[in-house]
Amino acid sequence: MTQPTRGDEASTFDLLRRVKSDGLSADTRAQLELAQDSATDKQAAILLAEDSALLRKVIVQILHMLGYTNVTEAVDGQIALDLLAQQEFDLVLLDIEMPRVNGFEVLAALKKNPALRHLPVIVVSGLDRLDAVVRCIELGAEDFLPKPANSVLLGARVGASLERKRLRDLERLRLLELQREKQLLLTEQEKSESLLLNILPKVIAERLKRGEHTIAERHTDVTVLFADLVDFSTLANHTDAQELVALLNDLFSRFDRLADRHGLEKIKTIGDCYLLVGGLPEPSSRHATEVAAIALDMLAALADLNRERGLKLSMRIGLNSGPVVAGVIGSRKFTYDLWGVAVNLAQRVQSSGLPDRVNVSANTYELLKEDFRLIERGTVECKGIGQVRTYLLEGKIPPAQMSSGPSQRK
Structure with missing residues (x-):
């Protein structure tokens, strides 16, 4: 197999999504080895849930300026939840005060969903009272930024959140690979034991297995x-x-x-x-x-x-x-x-x-x-x-x- 080079390195987050659906192929595993060295990934999929068109435009411009171009917009919490059910994202930027479904309700829904529970969420809100911040953190938000969003601070928080998610996902992949290898080993052991029982009485086979x-x-x-x-x-x-x-x-x-x-x-x-x-x-x-x-x-x-x-x-x-x-x-x-x-x-x-x-x-x-x-x-x-x-x-x-x-x- 030809080893991938830095020039054709795939997106870490794209690879993580590919592995989730296709499993760990030899090529994907090699790509992941290269991807582990990058501190951030500009191809990460970001969902921005904000009811203000002006603030959405500002935040999207900041993200584009920082190199994050894969941004999807949602004008309220319900649309955000619908999008999360339809496709995968690597980060959510979430407003609190939105029509239909507010940010607190979105956080609560994510916390109840095992598939979305670990998705990093940065709350960007003008509701900066201490009790609101504490409630967001208790509901699983990874960070909180007051409006208007500072471009430098937003870039630092987005980069840090994506890096933490990437490392968590890589750790989960390593665990998944270990679990699959363990299952393969157990399957082979079952085959060997079944073959042994076809040749020997069970009590005799057990004695041989004991040495x-x-x-x-x-x-x-x-x-x-x-x-x-x-x-x-x-x-x-x-x-x-x-x-x-x-x-x-x-x-x-x-x-x-x-x-x-x-x-x-x-x-x-x-x-x-x-x-x-x-x-x-x-x-x-x-x-x-x-x-x-x-x-x-x-x-x-x-x-x-x-x-x-x-x-x-x-x-x-x-x-x-x-x-x-x-x-x-x-x-x-x-x-x-x-x-x-x-x-x-x-x-x-x-x-x-x-x-x-x-x-x-x-x-x-x-x-x-x-x-x-x-x-x-x-x-x-x-x-x-x-x-x-x-x-x-x-x-x-x-x-x-x-x-x-x-x-x-x-």
Whole structure:
């Protein structure tokens, strides 16, 4: 950006008005830096409220002689207030004794208006009694001059008032800039925190923000869920890449909403596999029933997606309960992950399970059998583990049947 020079320096007051409507651009900020050195600004907008045509002419001539040419005249207080509502001024020269609305009433109206409260007002009046002067000052007038106005004194008072206003406005601009920078910083912090919460559980994110570097905990009672689409590789080979990603995003977004609704923690997606857990990072005595409920909802969500998109996708879901280790790994791209035999078994139960069914290990069966209908499937070979007894989750037992024994509900 080309830096402005003294020769093309803009009016300070013009810049202040421009900033109020347009904000602090880089060019305007540079112009303001130059403008801060000037003691006065001859381009300031001055409003003269005086009912005497002769006195208005005299004061305008004095102002022009002093170099202030941007002067607007008002023949009474009401016209002055109307002009102040329509355009911006940097200084008001105000008579007291005027028809319709007098100077005291104008000062009172300015004092009540937050946008005009700080506008400098110099009272120029023949009403020079002490009580009148005191009242003007109490109503917010910055200065008081008796009539007839002395040109030297008027010039000094106008210059001093404009300089004070300019410095006040520059200070307000600095404060505005600081507030905007603070808001931008807060916005970026909110974005960062939102992104962090998309990756990590809230309690874990809070611990990282507090400066913890190594977060790893052992959880003795959790239920792990693996959900994997059946034969998805074949579909991927015959589907456009964008369509494929959109499909997975649609399905997993539905699962994410279910996880939020059930208060469960999504851990990650691995290709077309979705992993979540119940019972951490906050312990829950109902982790198995909560995960079983979402597993059934996930099958329903897949059925909805198939119906809406005209597809025939199938999914295997596997559940297992037991102890795990959970923690954060990575220093740049954080990952909250799970480790342990319970995780491995949940994945094996899923991979050896039946499509479009919730396949459950014996560990989870023991935690669910009082509240859910389960059918024993028998033992299956789980890679790396051996023969494992598994069950199929049918649904939740209606309250009226809760008194029946487990053997009657299979």
